[in-house]
Amino acid sequence: MSERIAPSTRASSRTVSPYLGVVTVFLVCCVVSLESAAKENNDPAPPPELEQHLAAIAGLSRPSPMVQIPAGRFLMGTVRKDDDPFGLETQYDDTEFPQRRIWLDAYTLDRDEVSMAEYLAFLYRQGLPVPLKLRHLIWHLIDVHVLPDYVMARWPALYVTWDEADQFCRTHGKRLPTEAEWEKAARGTEGRVFPWGADPPTPDLAVFGLYHVHQIPLVAAVDSFEEGRSPYGLHHMAGNVREWVQDWFGPDSYPLMPERNPQGSEAGRYKSVRGGSWRSRPQLLRTATRNGATPATRSPNIGFRCARTLSSNPDDEIIDKANPADPDRAE
Numbered sequence: 001m002s003e004r005i006a007p008s009t010r011a012s013s014r015t016v017s018p019y020l021g022v023v024t025v026f027l028v029c030c031v032v033s034l035e036s037a038a039k040e041n042n043d044p045a046p047p048p049e050l051e052q053h054l055a056a057i058a059g060l061s062r063p064s065p066m067v068q069i070p071a072g073r074f075l076m077g078t079v080r081k082d083d084d085p086f087g088l089e090t091q092y093d094d095t096e097f098p099q100r101r102i103w104l105d106a107y108t109l110d111r112d113e114v115s116m117a118e119y120l121a122f123l124y125r126q127g128l129p130v131p132l133k134l135r136h137l138i139w140h141l142i143d144v145h146v147l148p149d150y151v152m153a154r155w156p157a158l159y160v161t162w163d164e165a166d167q168f169c170r171t172h173g174k175r176l177p178t179e180a181e182w183e184k185a186a187r188g189t190e191g192r193v194f195p196w197g198a199d200p201p202t203p204d205l206a207v208f209g210l211y212h213v214h215q216i217p218l219v220a221a222v223d224s225f226e227e228g229r230s231p232y233g234l235h236h237m238a239g240n241v242r243e244w245v246q247d248w249f250g251p252d253s254y255p256l257m258p259e260r261n262p263q264g265s266e267a268g269r270y271k272s273v274r275g276g277s278w279r280s281r282p283q284l285l286r287t288a289t290r291n292g293a294t295p296a297t298r299s300p301n302i303g304f305r306c307a308r309t310l311s312s313n314p315d316d317e318i319i320d321k322a323n324p325a326d327p328d329r330a331e
Contacts, residue, residue, distance in 0.1 A: 046139035053142055053149055054130060058120035060153035063172075064112035064222070066308065067185075067232050071106040074184040075099055075191035077254050078288045088200060088282060089193055092289040095251045099191065102180055103260040109177055109185050110305035112222040112235050113243065114168065119157035122168045131298055134159040140216070154221035156241045156303040162271045162295035165244045169306035177307035179247040179272050179290075180262050186238070186275065187287035188231035194287060195230035195237040201285050204228075206239030207278045208285055217241075217300040218278050238285040241303035242273040249292030270294055277301035 078096040081089060091097065123130055137158070141147040160168075169175050177185070186195050196205055205228035210218040219240050230237045247253070247264025249272045257264070264272065270292030276285035279301055283289060293302060 043136060046135050050135060050139045050142070053138065054120055054135075055124075056149040057117050057138070057153045058124055059117075060150060061115065061117040061121040063118065064110040064114070064305070066108040067111045067234055068108050068310065069104070069106065069181070069185050069232055071104065072189065073101045073103050074187070074189040076102045076180055076183050076288075088286065089198070092283050092286060095290045096254065096288045098255055100254070100257075100259070102184075102257070102262060104180060104184055105261055106310040107177075107181055107307055108310055109181065109232075109234065109307045110174075111233065113156040113241060113303045113305050114165075115153060115222050116155040116157055117153035119160060119164075119168070122164075122171065126167070126171070128164070131159045133298055133300075137216070137300070145216075151221075154223065155217075155219050156222050156236070158217055158219075158241065158300050158303060159298040160244075160303060161298055162244050162293075165304040166246075168304075172306060174306035174308045176244060176246040176304065178262065179245045179253075179264055179274065180257075181307055182237075182243065182245045182274050183287060185232055185234055186230050192231065192287055194285060195234070196228050201238065201282050206276075206285055207236070208239040208276060208280045208282065210278050215300060237275055238287070239276050239280065240278060241275075242277045242280075242291065242301055243275050244302060244304040245272045245274055247272045249290070268292075273302055 077099040078091045079099045080091060080097055081087070084090050120130065122128075138152060141152060157165075166176055186192075192198070194201060194205075199205075201208055204225075206225065207218070207220045212218055220236070222240075223235055225235060225240075228238065229235055248266070248268030249270040250256075250265035250268060253262075253265050271294075273291045273293050274289075276289070284291070293299065
């Protein structure tokens with residue numbers, strides 16, 4: 001099944017009957033929901049010894065360094081291209097139009113996705129339950145795959161809702177990035193196709209295109225894959241897990257957004273997620289590809305990272321300066 005959750009107007013080169021698509025998605029979602037509910041109701045609760053592992057993983061929490069993204073304009077979105085329907089530079093769908101130069105004030109963004117350890121530590125501090133799906137996953141990894149706590153601690157947070165991601169960032173004095181902030185950090189100022197440039201994704205650049213019969217996430221540590229970093233040095237801006245951002249997903253938000261510091265649609269049904277995941281096809285790893293999910297979604301494919309408005313007092317920030325190499329060099 002496709003990873004895409006939010007509906008959109010597909011580009012003409014990849015168009016199918018909208019009515020057939022809606023009915024098919026509805027039926028598939030119903031079947032998957034029923035199967036998931038039955039599975040959760042029938043699965044026995046993980047044994048009590050899981051608790052010591054959850055606590056141990058949470059105890060390994062350490063925050064990501066933050067990277068400064070300088071103020072200025074960048075290319076956001078995509079120029080329509082219809083002569084190469086399966087090319088990686090071709091739009092994924094019509095929600096990427098038009099390409100515009102957008103101004104963003106300076107901000108900082110987590111270099112790494114929020115880790116599993118950080119997420120569990122947050123849940124404990126807030127008195128929130130560990131999601132049942134995550135409990136089952138962690139126990140399966142321990143019991144069947146003999147995965148040690150320190151390995152799972154550096155995995156990205158999984159099965160986290162948008163509200164939990166938003167609350168996590170706020171309790172740490174941060175916030176979720178806007179969609180524009182996320183895209184600039186992923187592609188630089190001149191519209192890179194992927195965080196590393198124009199070359200197609202390969203297994204040494206990103207975690208993508210993987211499959212597990214039981215949907216066990218095949219993810220990597222949040223601070224890994226140096227060769228696939230963005231122009232500003234951020235890890236996993238393509239692949240590993242898709243990432244919640246602040247904006248509501250608006251299929252027509254790009255032509256309507258202001259030219260300075262856009263905040264996205266004021267309301268909607270879906271929150272935007274960006275970046276592709278361990279399951280994604282290469283097209284979904286493009287820095288311009290957009291996607292969305294309902295805020296209550298818990299998925300093994302969605303995590304997040306946090307942003308912060310740049311303070312005028314440098315002592316208020318823990319900043320890992322961006323790579324001194326020119327991030328705007330030609331592809």
